[in-house]
Amino acid sequence: MIRDMAKGLNFPEEATAFLGECFDKITALEDGNDQLALAMDAFFASKDYASILNRLAEQTGIHRYSVDMVFLLLCADSLHDIYYIKELPEELFHNTMMDLKCKLLECKALHGIWGTFVTDWLQGYFHLKRYALGRLQYNTIEFPYEDYKGILKKGDRVLSCHIPSGAPLLIEDVLDSLKQAYAFYPDELRDGVLPITCHSWLLYAPHYEVFPEHSNLRKFYDLFTVIDNEATEGSNLDRIFNVTETDDYSTLAETTTLQKRFKKYLMDGNVMGEGFGILLFDGEKIL
Template sequence: LGARVDGCRSNRASARECARAHSFLQKKWMRRRMQTGCGSAFDQGKGQGKNMRDYQTYIGEICDTLLFPAEAKETMEQAWEKICANAAAKETFLKWLLVYEADGKLDYKEVLKAADTAAKEAGIASYTADLLIYLLMTAHLKERYQEKGISEQIWLDSCMDLNWKLHECRKMYGIWGSFVSWWFDGFFEMTRFALGRLQFELMDFPESYEKTGHVRPEGMTKVINMHIPSCGPLKKEDCEASFRQAAAFFVDAFPGEEIAFFCESWLLYPRHRKFLSPDSGIVQFMSFFDIYKTEEGDGDLWRIYNREYDGNPEALPEETTIQRGYKKLLLSGGHAGYGEGIFFRKKKEML
């Protein structure tokens, strides 16, 4: 996205260095996607019980599988050791891991409260603990994928979101962890899936569409809602491939001749066309949609600048086209925002 679905910037790395590093990560990910098999201690020990040693081993394995940087892997391993060294923190983590393995359902708000409590008891960053507990849950999530006959590749691509959020947290706060761990629930409830470049889930047809004067297709009750992870360029051909995968994955939800795709995102803010070129990834992505609703709001500016916006546009960096465009907009008294968009495709064209 050039500027910044992922916002690959840090105070210590130049834009060029970060771009090279991010490109290397993407290439490693793509090579990994071409491989088969992600064996782990959990695969080898099914039915034999999972002890603390299993978890310690698995952390290293899953960090490697999800391409965590060496420093992040070490942070996760050390965090688990500190949790294990504190009886209360250890009990808290194990309780929720066992609950998830028992039935695959959790009160995720309570899980994160518990993780934060364990973090304080063990003396680790709460953002690290929040990511760590989900990292450990990926083992049972893989088993659930296998039980439901969903490919290991989809499991891997979906779990890679832990990596994307890991890097966002590092850029924002200098911590290996996640400050948006509430977001992971859809992946672990198996309602949200990464299918190629994009992530998708079914949702009810948005009421906002009809409220803005549009007519919902007769008999259509669902849409395929999409999310755009911060994992590099947003190419039109990659999006098209993802749309086809999503259409096949969720086809049973659409008994008619058409499939509906929906997105609510800062990426669909129409002002982008004023300062981004027509062939930019963001503008190309916008072109898929009938953007029928927009609102102003600066809450997503952190995605562009990798910092919380304090209302002072003068202090914002100007390293990329989108950063310069938004800074100019904010200096003139304008605001960022988001859009809601939808498009329809014929089944016969997608399957």
């Protein structure tokens, strides 16, 4: 079951084989299947599933990150049935679940483990609160600021977009995604305009000059009106260097142009940060 799902999501063969072995080890426990079923019920009901997965990890000796990915692949099979019942497109299911592969590869790069360490965040997909539409992922949030041009006020529901790893951030793909979001979220339109927010290290103003000139990263930044910036020292290193933290920036990799530029930025005493931006899309263009 999970092997087929992993293959369908284009997991590396090594990861598929390893996670399949983990599944076999879990289900070989006398109550392994029962524990997985209880965890799934809790997961979909927003109750405590983590304690069950912790117990399975302890009983099998499998790392919790790997147990989590096995579990999510099982949940994906159930989610597929939910999509079918709700008549949601097969393509939407596949594109949305492809984030499991992104998180799998991130976990391997950061921790050397086939698995995931962000199960709580991924839960939004399984509660039908987040979808992948082309290059970007979307969910609704409460607008956190007092006012934006009289269009949004604090507490208003608004779309937020996320940028999954694993593919170039081509602006034509971003615009195509915005068009898909415009069609998919008609209830979020305001007088024919779709406001979309983004909270990301890509929108931190001091990073703009570090991004290579004419790069897709600058073009993405330019799509938004950035209304807030926050320095978050030591954060987001994983986005560029595949490390979560370091006390010595001189040890950071310099394999890519972006790594070289950000390493110099950090060595010069600057800090990483995040920005909050918003764009207004009319279905064809950004206003």
